[in-house]
Amino acid sequence: MVRRRVVSELMKPAPLVLHPGATVRQAQRQLARHKVNEAPVLDGAGRVLGVVTAQELMRCSSERPSALETGSFYSDESEYAELGSLPDDPGETPVGEVMEMRVAKVAPDTGVAIAANILRERGLQRLLVVDRGRLVGVLSALDLLRVVEEVC
Secondary structure (H helix, E strand, C coil): CCCCCEHHHHCECCCCCECCCCEHHHHHHHHHHHCCCEEEEECCCCEEEEEEEHHHHHHHHHCCCCHHHHCCCCCCHHHHHHHHCCCCCHHHCEHHHCCECCCCEECCCCEHHHHHHHHHHHCCCEEEEEECCEEEEEEEHHHHHHHHHHHC
16 A cells, blocks of 8 residues: 655755846856756745746747837837836846746645646646745656655
8 A cells, every 4th residue: 555645755845946036047047057947936035926947038038029029119209218128138137027927836735646636737847835825845747756666
């Protein structure tokens, strides 16, 4: 008989995290240094604001949307000031502007079967583990393979 396992037993407890003011370039360096493909973005109190992925960072650093693409139209001089505030270098864009705000979260005491189901149903690679509003870890699909190893 296999005992019931919970997310806190398998999660990585100290994941790489970013702050919303970090630039795209800084985030790319951090992801590469830690050899991960995404990182949660937290506010100063440790609450999850979103997630930023290496793919999104690459897209952002390689293109700068035009006024037409963003739906912005400029009709007088004062409106051009807004255009001038955009960074010339897309790598200087804050990650808070490019992060995905829809994030899948579970509690540390969530069963691994439930976590596996969430990952499979939503086509995700990882879940953020949150306790009382604060990030405490990350559970990846690969982490769940430890349970499979134990059973087989």
